[in-house]
Amino acid sequence: MTRWAGWLCVLGLFATSAAQAAPGLAQLQAQARAENLAASPLWRALLHYEPDWLGEGVHSTVVTDWFFLAPDGRRDPAAELDATLAAFVEDRQIADRDRSAACTFIARRRFLVDRLGLDEYALGGADCEKYQRWREALAPRQVSLIFPTAFPNSPSSMFGHTLLRIDSSRRARNTELLSYAVNFAAAAGDDAQGLAFAWKGLTGGYAGIFGLFPYYEKVKQYAWIEHRDVWAYPLNLNAAQTNRLVDHLWEMDGVRFAYFFLSKNCSYQLLSLLEVARPELELTEQYSWYAIPADTIRTIADVPGLMGTPRFRPSLETTLRWQADQLSADQRTLARAVAADDVALDGPELAALDPADRAAVLEVAHDYLYYRLQSDPASAPADQAHANAILLARSRIARPSSFAPVPTPETSPDQAHRTLRVAAETVYEVDELSLGLRIRPAYHDLLDNPGGYTDGAQINFLDLGLRIDPDEGELRIDDLTLLNIVSLSPRDDLFKPVSFQVNTGLRRRPSANVFDNVDNNLGYYLQGGPGLAWGDDELLGYVFGLGSVDANSALAPGYALGAGASVGVLAYPTRRLQLKAETGALEYVAGEAGYYRWARFAQQFNLSRDLGLRSEFGWENTALDSGLRATIGLQAYF
Incomplete structure (x- = not known):
């Protein structure tokens, strides 16, 4: 018992x-x-x-x-x-x-x-055997925030992009390419592009989905194919927070989200992942209307102790331009000829160089050919074979590379100016003073503080200009820029890119002046065209061909089609000062006859990262009137 x-x-x-x-x-x-x-x-x-x-x-x-x-x-x-x-x-x-x-x-x-x-x-x-195998394959040790910089040529990436990198506890030092990337994007298919893609992305026509990829695939896409510099920010999450984030990624397999390009996008959803790791942060609360990658990075940077020191990975184009600048003009010409297979690898032109210079020329020639192959994957197999031959010739020179490493930019994206801009200004026009107010939700123009932004790239979105007549107290809309993109890509011995600009919104024609007796109703316009640019990040000259269409009730047949050109210079003499001079003309060739001609000089002095003093002096001339216009005011960034 x-x-x-x-x-x-x-x-x-x-x-x-x-x-x-x-x-x-x-x-x-x-x-x-x-x-x-x-x-x-x-x-x-x-x-x-x-x-x-x-x-x-x-x-x-x-x-x-x-x-x-x-x-x-x-x-x-x-x-x-x-x-x-x-x-x-x-x-x-x-x-x-x-x-x-x-x-x-x-x-x-x-x-x-x-x-x-x-x-x-x-x-x-x-x-849960499948989960355990998946978890063991990841072996998460640390999470990093990855920011490929802006890519104006792509509607889905013109503000930049963010993703996460999960580093493995089994990864050796400096082998982050073997890590995994967590990406959120529209499930649009490989053939989605153009205006239809942009419209569906803006209006919720796509679902969004998380994906897990080998990190080297994303680096190849961003840094080698799209030629975008990449910043990596280590996140200071403890083991429990990291594990919870990874567990939630497992839950996200096959889950679709409402996707909107301006709001429920990659940056917003990555903030929501970080809220799983640290829910007390409530990172998404301030992004009800729109979420821009650069802003979300600064939101994370504002959390004490969350973000570590960033690491810069230059794109293939940035690296190649930097290395080519270290060659003489004759050496750059020779490197291009070697890449084009116009110079034999054992010919006298290369043999005449000392070993160090010959190695440098071969490195630039190989990287230039590789750059072209990445830009055009359908290139002939002969080009692939020639690239391998150049690499073999370089390997026979027993010298390390003589090129200095690409320097890290002085300002990282998290230290750049905020993207919401409010400007208060005084406007002189037709012998009268008025008050102006501008509000721009996003993102950056060529006179804003350039630190932390893509050189030569301008994107203005929903930039609204208001004017107050001091005599009548009347408030009127000066103009509304729905979208303005300028991409200035400098040309040199190796690179021959075509720049472009596109600008659309509401403006006043045929009179440029706001407060006068000329019928100058607001009307829709679309203007832009291709261009060429030369120079560097301190001094850049450009020229554009322009086409223009205005639809306005003040025009006799209701519209005007124009063609013309503009030429300008952009200069950054110091870190605090930006200068821009431009002149141009449009001749209206269909619809109401007329013309629009202008010459402007503008500058901005940066009082701090998020405060600037801007002025502009210009002459404008239309078929109905002409005169001087000057503005001066403060630009504040939030």
Whole structure:
């Protein structure tokens, strides 16, 4: 009897322990409600809830149905928490994932286990073999924020891009290319491009999805093919925060989000991932209307201790330009001839050089040919073979590279000016003074402080100019720039890019003046064209061919088509001063006859990173009037 009593006692203790480890579903749900877990910032981050624009409710930015275990889980955090507990306790299967709920929603399960004080596997998950293999392959040690700089030639990347890099604990030092990249992008397909792509991206025509890729693939895409410099910012997350972020990435497999190019984009969703790691940060709250990568980087940088010192990776083009500048003009010409296979690798032209110079010429020749191959992957196999031959010839010269490494820019993107700009100015025009106010949500123009931005790139979005007549107190719209892009890519011995500009919005024609007796209604316009640029990051000259269309009720047939050109110079003599001089003319060749001619000189002096003093002096001439226009005012960046 004593032996049986002992066994009964052991079994009783086991049953009691099991009951404590796994309370009933009703008890778990009651405890969760008592502790108000559905209102926890972490629970809301895991389900990607955000406040409704109207009303006091919330909704999730996720649009995938199976992600929610309650019928109304997309809008009801409490119902979703109850349903999630039920799915774990009942060992429910998620058909779309071909695994149990406990093995699908790892981060959710661990959140509930931790907050309800349960054993690790009290809600299931002990047999998640696919997750374990995936987790072991990643072996996460550190997370870094990656910022490929702006790429004006692509609508989806003209403001830059952000992604995360997960470094493995098994990775050796300086082998970050073997890490994994976490990318969020529109699920648009490889053939999506042009105006249709831009329109659908702006209006929510695509879903957004997270992807996990080998990091070297993203570096190849951004730094080698699109020729964008890349900044890497290590994030100071502890082991628990890193693990929670990685667990949530597993939950994101196949999950689709509402995607909007200006708001629910890559940067916004990466902030939402960081909120899973550190929910108290509430990083997404300030980005209800639009999220620009450069701004989100500065938001992270503003959190004390979260972001480490950045590391700069120059693009292939940046590297090649830097190396070519270290050659003489004759050596650059020879390197280009070697790349074109116009000079034999064992010919007298190369043999006449000393070994160090010959090695440098061969390196530039190979990198230049490789640059062209990356830009045009359909190049002939003969070009690939020639690149290998140049590399072989270089390997026979037993000397290290003589090129100095590409210097890191003085200003990193997180230290650049903010993108929302408000300007208050005094305007002189037709012998009268008026007050002007400009508001631009984004992003950067050629007279803004250039530190941390792409050289020669200008993107203005929704730039609104207002004027107040001092005599009448009348407030009028001066102009509205819907989108203005200028890309100045300098040409040299090796590179022959074509620059371009496009500008569209509302402006006044046929009179350039706002307060006069000429009928100068606001009308839509579209203007732009190709161009050429020469120079460097301190002095740049350019010329553009221009085409223009104006649709305006002040014009006799309602429209005017124009053609012309502009020429200008952009100078950055010091870090605090930007100068720009430009002149141009448009002759209207269809619709209402006329012309528009201008000459302007503008400057901005940077009082601080986010405050500048700007002035502009110009002469404008139309078929109806002409005169001087001058403005001076403060530019503040927020």
